Amino acid sequence: xxxxxxxxxxxxxxxxxxxxxxxxxxxxxxxxxxxxxxxxxxxxxxxxxxxxxxxxxxxxxxxxxxxxxxxxxxxxxxxxxxxxxxxxxxxxxxxxxxxxxxxxxxxxxxxxxxxx
Amino acid sequence: xxxxxxxxxxxxxxxxxxxxxxxxxxxxxxxxxxxxxxxxxxxxxxxxxxxxxxxxxxxxxxxxxxxxxxxxxxxxxxxxxxxxxxxxxxxxxxxxxxxxxxxxxxxxxxxxx
Numbered sequence: 001x002x003x004x005x006x007x008x009x010x011x012x013x014x015x016x017x018x019x020x021x022x023x024x025x026x027x028x029x030x031x032x033x034x035x036x037x038x039x040x041x042x043x044x045x046x047x048x049x050x051x052x053x054x055x056x057x058x059x060x061x062x063x064x065x066x067x068x069x070x071x072x073x074x075x076x077x078x079x080x081x082x083x084x085x086x087x088x089x090x091x092x093x094x095x096x097x098x099x100x101x102x103x104x105x106x107x108x109x110x111x112x113x114x115x116x
Numbered sequence: 117x118x119x120x121x122x123x124x125x126x127x128x129x130x131x132x133x134x135x136x137x138x139x140x141x142x143x144x145x146x147x148x149x150x151x152x153x154x155x156x157x158x159x160x161x162x163x164x165x166x167x168x169x170x171x172x173x174x175x176x177x178x179x180x181x182x183x184x185x186x187x188x189x190x191x192x193x194x195x196x197x198x199x200x201x202x203x204x205x206x207x208x209x210x211x212x213x214x215x216x217x218x219x220x221x222x223x224x225x226x227x228x229x
Contacts, residue, residue, distance in 0.1 A: 004159075031215065033217075035219070040221060041221060042122075042206065042219050042220055042221035042222050043160075043206065043219040043222075044219075045216060045217070045218070048215065048216065050215055058216065090159055090160070092160075096215070103148055103150070103165060103167065103210065103217075104150075104162045104165065105150075105152075105160075105162065105217065106162075107152075107159035107160040107161070108159055109158065109159045110157075110158075110159055
């Protein structure tokens with residue numbers, strides 16, 4: 001199992017550019033989520049999904065879009081990047097049912113994004 | 117609404133001494149509580165969780181945490197700190213029946229040789 005993978009690891013954008021952060025997991029987890037990590041702010045939930053075709057907003061959804069067409073993939077789209085979106089982005093997944101591992105989130109290695 | 121407070125930005129402890137990293141929470145309903153650790157330039161790794169049952173939960177790398185319902189706390193502990201325990205520690209909470217997990221801001225643990 002590769003676990004949770006994220007690409008790219010690093011990205012520099014100019015203000016107004018768009019891009020997609022990729023996230024994939026091979027554990028057949030129903031629940032996937034995107035967080036951003038900023039100094040002094042901890043991890044803040046951007047969007048999450050409880051299964052293919054189902055997404056919902058987290059604490060800080062503005063400026064980000066998501067979709068979940070398959071169980072494995074959960075891309076995060078920045079439509080028009082802003083300097084305030086400079087952050088480290090983490091994708092995570094977990095099962096939502098089952099006797100073991102429920103609630104244990106598995107995190108990807110992160111994407112460090114800088115918006116100039 | 118649910119929330120987590122980690123009142124200490126940083127905890128310093130000498131190697132071999134016991135360590136405690138504090139966490140308090142607020143939820144409506146029964147709490148599911150978690151501790152994660154983050155090493156530099158890495159993603160978060162699961163340490164332990166409390167769902168139900170014994171208030172003292174044992175996890176990875178010799179860590180344990182005590183759930184205290186009356187004080188709404190879930191402090192992380194280890195009897196003897198190692199230099200390799202130096203990292204950023206996150207407490208998290210989820211209310212039963214609610215899918216979102218809320219993280220605290222993190223506490224940096226520095227173990228001094």
